[in-house]
Amino acid sequence: MSRRCRSRAQLFLLLLVLALTFFFIVSYATWRDNRSPVSSFTLKDVSHTTSLSTDIHSTNSVNMEDLSEIISYKLELPPRKVPDREELMKLNPHLFSVVPPQFLPNIRSPCWYEEFTDELASNLYSNNLFYLVYESVEIQLRKLKPDVPKYLQHVNGKQYRLRCLAYAYIMGQPKCGTSDLFFRMKMHPQIGTVLTKEPHWWSWIGFVDGSTSTMWNNQVWGYYYNTTEDTEPRVMTMDFIHAVTPQAKFIAILRDPGERLFSEYLYCTNGNKSVQDFHVMVEESVQMFYSCLSKRSFRWCVYETEFNYQMPAKLNVGMYVVFLMDWIGLYGRDHIFIVRFEDYANNLVDELNRAYKFLNIDPLTAEEEALVNSKPAWNTRKAEDKPLGDMLPETKELLREFYWPFNVKLASVLDDEGFHWNADPILLQQRRRRG
Numbered sequence: 449m450s451r452r453c454r455s456r457a458q459l460f461l462l463l464l465v466l467a468l469t470f471f472f473i474v475s476y477a478t479w480r481d482n483r484s485p486v487s488s489f490t491l492k493d494v495s496h497t498t499s500l501s502t503d504i505h506s507t508n509s510v511n512m513e514d515l516s517e518i519i520s521y522k523l524e525l526p527p528r529k530v531p532d533r534e535e536l537m538k539l540n541p542h543l544f545s546v547v548p549p550q551f552l553p554n555i556r557s558p559c560w561y562e563e564f565t566d567e568l569a570s571n572l573y574s575n576n577l578f579y580l581v582y583e584s585v586e587i588q589l590r591k592l593k594p595d596v597p598k599y600l601q602h603v604n605g606k607q608y609r610l611r612c613l614a615y616a617y618i619m620g621q622p623k624c625g626t627s628d629l630f631f632r633m634k635m636h637p638q639i640g641t642v643l644t645k646e647p648h649w650w651s652w653i654g655f656v657d658g659s660t661s662t663m664w665n666n667q668v669w670g671y672y673y674n675t676t677e678d679t680e681p682r683v684m685t686m687d688f689i690h691a692v693t694p695q696a697k698f699i700a701i702l703r704d705p706g707e708r709l710f711s712e713y714l715y716c717t718n719g720n721k722s723v724q725d726f727h728v729m730v731e732e733s734v735q736m737f738y739s740c741l742s743k744r745s746f747r748w749c750v751y752e753t754e755f756n757y758q759m760p761a762k763l764n765v766g767m768y769v770v771f772l773m774d775w776i777g778l779y780g781r782d783h784i785f786i787v788r789f790e791d792y793a794n795n796l797v798d799e800l801n802r803a804y805k806f807l808n809i810d811p812l813t814a815e816e817e818a819l820v821n822s823k824p825a826w827n828t829r830k831a832e833d834k835p836l837g838d839m840l841p842e843t844k845e846l847l848r849e850f851y852w853p854f855n856v857k858l859a860s861v862l863d864d865e866g867f868h869w870n871a872d873p874i875l876l877q878q879r880r881r882r883g
């Protein structure tokens with residue numbers, strides 16, 4: 449059988465559904481061996497920082513070297529207590545009533561057949577939240593609806609339709625090249641994708657899937673429990689995904705966290721933007737995180753949704769190692785593939801082929817490589833934002849110092865010093881000698 453015919457057969461039999469999910473990462477950093485760069489910063493007082501009902505606020509100045517040591521120490525996280533299946537079933541009985549414990553053989557994605565009743569046929573997609581929220585999905589589903597009967601299976605006078613969850617997730621992170629990675633990966637003939645790039649089906653309760661928010665967004669905790677009364681997250685998005693699809697695979701593309709944060713500011717901020725405004729937002733957010741650590745557990749400060757939404761700058765999204773360690777602790781390292789954005793940008797075909805190998809599908813042919821390379825980058829900086837240039841040097845230095853302990857541990861966990869990003873090589877050598 450030719451490779452092309454084999455590919456078509458695999459496309460039919462091996463359904464690969466990629467759903468984007470941004471996924472953040474857990475780790476430890478021994479602060480005695482990996483002290484942060486000598487600080488040139490002491491943050492000014494921020495007396496107007498928004499406080500939560502838990503009174504998380506502070507007007508004390510923050511010494512960045514002290515904060516870095518605190519973070520490094522607190523990154524010595526104990527393994528989290530994972531809820532058992534019975535607890536998860538009590539929290540979300542509908543999920544476990546719909547998704548069966550066993551899936552169809554010979555299909556790579558976790559799939560099953562659901563009876564296609566007359567009632568379902570008459571109200572097809574009427575309660576589908578994607579249909580109701582996404583206009584583009586509504587248009588596509590309207591086109592597909594007349595063809596649904598062609599794909600039904602008929603057994604003993606009943607009709608059944610195929611239902612699938614994702615085999616693989618691009619789980620994170622936002623503003624790290626996930627859109628570009630997603631749209632290039634879907635060009636592979638053996639990969640099928642969802643109708644919308646980011647359904648957020650798992651990470652947003654009630655509208656639950658796995659998108660670039662999958663890695664880091666943990667709204668389910670606040671949905672089921674009172675987070676102000678908890679010291680640690682009692683349940684996470686990953687727990688539900690693992691309970692129903694323990695063989696799922698995850699791809700995370702990670703970028704220098706300071707650059708990621710600035711890119712997010714430019715992309716998500718409406719109205720006037722300035723590098724000075726961004727600097728103030730970063731200062732206030734660092735102040736808030738420091739204050740949180742004095743009153744709450746490390747995981748609480750990283751995962752609690754309301755607290756992090758109140759931050760002017762979403763610092764927690766760049767704390768990759770915290771999220772990753774929790775995901776690795778649940779799924780194991782062999783289920784998670786990490787791409788460094790800078791490597792992807794410099795040699796995207798090699799990185800794509802590494803990702804395809806991780807998913808157990810064929811590498812790109814020369815013709816497919818040419819097609820992939822011919823496409824422009826997705827979601828680049830908007831034309832109106834280009835005159836702003838780079839962030840202020842003092843902002844870059846502040847973010848480098850803040851993220852230093854996270855990046856040190858990330859590089860250790862992944863055994864790749866490239867995840868130090870723009871750290872001073874002299875400082876790195878000093879730390880190695882101390883270690």
